[in-house]
Amino acid sequence: MAKPVIRSYSRYAREAAELLGHMIRTARTERALTVADVAERAGTSRGLVHRIEKGDMGCSIGAAFEVAAIVGVRLFEAEPATLTRHLAMSRDTLSLLPKAVRAGTKAVKDDF
Template sequence: MKRERHYSPETHRALSVLGKLIAAERRRQRRTQVDLAGRAGISLPTLSKIERGSASSEIGSVFELATILGIRLFPDVDDVRLDQRLALTPSSVRNSLAPVDDDF
C-alpha cells in the first residue's frame, strides 16, 4: 500500500505557483498539452497534474517542462558563488563528546 505523504502549506503553494507558471507560459506560447507532454516525454495526465500543482509528480519532469518553456527556476542563484560557499563548509558534522562550557 502506498504511504500518504504530507507536505507543508509552503510546499503546496510553491507547487501551485510553478504549475500555474507552466500552464500560463504554455498557453502564452500557444502550445497544446499534447505537444508539450510529447516534447517532455511525459503523459498527458502527468502534465495535467503538474499544471494543477500536484505533489505526486517527479521533480525532474517539472523542471524539464519549465526548461522547455524557458522558465528560469533559480534566476538569482550564482552557481560559482554557491560552489565556493559549499567548499568552505564541512562535508560532515561530528558531535563533540566533551560538554560545552557556556558559563560566561
C-alpha cells in the same frame, strides 16, 4: 515495507508547487502550446504534464523542471547562463562548509 510517502505537506511547499504549476500553464498558454505538445517535447505523457500544472506533489522534480524549461519558465528567476553561474558559485560555497554537522548542538535552530 516502504511507508507511504509524506502524508502532510507544509502550506509553503504546497503553494510553491501550485505556483510553479500556474507559471507553467501561463507560459504554455502564452506560447500557444498544447498540453500534448509540451508532453511530447518533454518525452512524457499528457497526463503528467497536466498533473504538474495542477501542482501535484507526487510528480518528479525532474519532470516538473523539464516541463518548466520547455515552456520557458525561469527557475530561481535565472536565465540559463545565470543559473549555470549560480551553480558554479554554489559548488564553491559548499566546499567551504563543514562536511558533516554535529548534532551536539541540540539547541534547534528553527528561528527563521
